[in-house]
Amino acid sequence: ALPVSPDIFNCTEATETRNGIPINCCPPSAAGYNDYTPSASEVYTRMPAHAVSHDYVKKYSSAITKMKNLSMSDPRNFYQQANVHCxxxxxxxxQLGFPDKKLEIHSSWLFFPWHRWYLYFFERICKNLLDDDTFTLPFWQWDDSSGMQIPSMFNDSKLSLYDCIRNPKHLPPKVVDLAYNGTDLPIDPNIQIQYNCCTMYTQMITQSSTPECFFGQPLLGGNDPDPGAGSIENIPHNCVHDWVGDPSQPNNEDMGVLYAAGRDPIFYAHHANVDRMWYIYDNVLKCKNIEDPDWLNSSFIFFNEAARPVRVTVKDSTNLAKLGYTYPDLPLSWLDCKP
Ligand code: C2O
Incomplete structure (x- = not known):
């Protein structure tokens, strides 16, 4: 088998459509790319979105404003960044070497490393535009009762962190349903918090007994998409996307559909917490990563903070110290929520 790699020189329209109209989310074209290996000298800590200072919110909001104001021909432009996800x-x-096989990183073992790299470059673009190396992305701490609603920074229509295309019934103080299946449960918010706690235990512990259960099923070069999602990708990751998206839109935009999810700034905070679950899996639960070389050698290409395309590997995503960020060690109340 061969590890997976994208063929960025033959980008085509996406498979999803909006009202039957095809979507083209190919980035500005690149003449080539360089290999990139991270080697940070400092490590900065990402913080929970509901607990940051007013100054931090202003700063993050101004980074997103700057990204939105870049020209559409600049791959660091906010909508181009959303298109990277698309x-x-x-x-x-x-897939490189398999012209008739398409690449889709969801629902496979590429889910965690791909999104880690995506946020890594998104964060570096923010640092660069703010001219502040200490800046880190916030995470939406939906696994703790203190963070189980849309963080207020994303619900202020005066900030560039706002997106109006969300389910109006799920705005604060509505408590998120981490196992949301499209129906709002008519229950007390405190019961919902208890359910969420059990959901976290089930997904992080019960359903994550092997690396493949946690990360997802192998996707090898030449394979068809969708070998199978890992525990966290299924629940709560997919459920939180669906819960935020607006069901009155044709495809539950923005958060509830792949092509548009990255247009909602809350996406990056949601995924920082998904990424934090990987950190917890490694550092708190002391579970093992996948060791298969086909996983470790799979690669992706992103535009960096200098708008240049770089190729990165899964193996370089596994060491957060090298990536220059970490997560704080917060209490995990769900560890006591064995259903
Ligand atoms: Cu790439 Cu949350 O999905």
């Missing part, structure tokens, strides 16, 4: 998730790229 192109890797909606089969815009063929």
């Amino acid at each position: 192109v890797y998730c909606d089969e815009g790229y063929p």
